């Protein structure tokens with residue numbers, strides 16, 4: 407059984423159909439990536455999965471349960487967590503408080519251990535734990551956003567363009583961390599503009615164009631696919 | 645008698661109450677960017693409920709403190725219910741509407757509450773029974789009463805309690821997170837509807853206690869008492885920086901002191917007989933230590949709004965506020 411099963415998903419903004427009937431699956435333990443140009447509807451799809459947009463049609467099943475009718479805050483309690491586009495850290499809360507909010511949906515005693523583990527994963531955050539989120543650099547904010555999501559002990563992590571606006575070195579570092587998180591057993595759906603790096607760490611991938619999935623295959627064949635190479639890897643014929 | 649010190653003491657008393665009411669405005673604004681114009685009416689309802697209970701128990705033989713506590717104990721849940729109900733029924737359905745809609749609704753809620761109070765408690769000025777015997781202490785040439793002391797102590801305790809709640813508890817963290825980014829707060833598992841409802845209820849509880857204090861301090865209550873008090877507390881919140889919790893506390897206290905000092909000195913400053921050439925012009929009214937006062941202490945309400953206007957002109961973000969300008 408798939409952990410996430412999206413069927414015929416549509417997102418409407420007023421009269422605009424931004425997502426036009428998408429099918430997508432994520433199996434437990436997978437790192438799946440979704441690539442596509444600006445405005446393809448990637449964020450709209452993630453936001454629909456999380457219950458953030460109205461005007462959604464179709465079905466979203468998570469761990470066997472239809473979740474499209476649930477309130478937004480019910481998802482993290484079930485282990486489905488998104489790191490939104492633009493990070494969405496709380497600028498006036500300290501690093502430690504941001505991370506504590508990540509564990510908001512939990513009430514078990516292991517939160518402290520997870521906090522230490524998060525600080526080990528992102529040593530920069532440990533140094534800055536009393537600093538407010540808004541004073542962090544872009545890369546540090548992305549670490550904080552991912553660390554905060556990890557604090558909820560996700561089963562399925564949705565990442566919306568974690569490399570956005572970061573320098574190449576930091577992009578590589580963030581994506582390496584994503585792979586590490588996947589290795590530790592968290593299932594991940596990664597949305598990325600940086601198609602090459604994303605496909606290199608993913609096992610499978612989807613390509614989205616103007617609201618529809620146009621290609622779906624394992625990551626290696628997508629990397630080799632001439633259409634992908636031309637459109638997303640900046641290669642091939644002019 | 646030292647007028648300055650006396651007015652500072654009176655101002656601190658009043659300011660402490662303003663601060664407590666201002667917190668209600670600022671917390672709600674911080675979390676949903678709504679100026680809840682009906683908040684002053686919650687203070688009024690607190691005073692009215694307490695007055696009813698205190699009147700009923702005045703001759704029961706219970707100690708005055710017990711009676712006042714009983715009045716407060718009834719006012720708090722009633723006001724929390726009112727605060728919760730207005731959020732639930734009036735503001736929540738408009739959460740995604742343009743900002744003007746909830747703002748106008750708030751004015752409507754305020755009018756509705758006033759007129760409900762009019763129906764229940766009549767249009768008369770109602771007197772709080774004098775059950776607490778006033779004791780006055782003399783400090784450095786000024787007087788401070790046991791009621792003033794109690795008001796200051798209770799307000800400081802409530803502000804400290806609120807600060808602990810906002811900055812040290814799980815609910816407080818959820819409130820601050822929701823204020824900064826409600827969507828992401830929801831993504832992190834925070835039920836923002838509950839957090840917003842809790843914010844209204846907490847603000848209303850503070851307002852209830854403020855209502856009891858204002859009622860016992862002035863000895864009267866009327867269904868209209870909430871509007872001017874609410875406006876002053878709102879001005880205090882703007883002075884401190886709307887949305888900012890420490891700012892509301894600071895703004896409230898400053899507002900009280902400014903108002904008391906203003907009321908204390910406006911009479912002598914606008915006594916035209918003080919100014920030689922004007923005194924000569926006026927002539928006999930100024931003879932033998934006479935006065936020609938333009939504005940008496942009944943103009944005290946002017947100061948709060950003069951401060952509001954000055955703040956809006958000179959420093960719209962308030963003393964401790966950071967966010968400037970209008971959010972769309």
Ligand SMILES: Nc1ncnc2c1ncn2[C@@H]1O[C@H](COP(=O)(O)OP(=O)(O)OP(=O)(O)O)[C@@H](O)[C@H]1O
Pocket residue numbers: 419422424442443444445446447448449450451491599
């Ligand atoms: N709130 C909204 N109201 C109206 N239209 C919207 C809204 N959000 C997104 N859209 C439109 O929906 C389409 C898809 O947007 P979306 O943000 O999902 O794209 P994306 O694939 O995430 O793009 P990017 O890579 O730039 O983040 C775009 O045409 C966008 O203009």
Ligand SMILES: [Mg+2]
Pocket residue numbers: 448449450491566567
């Ligand atoms: Mg996007």
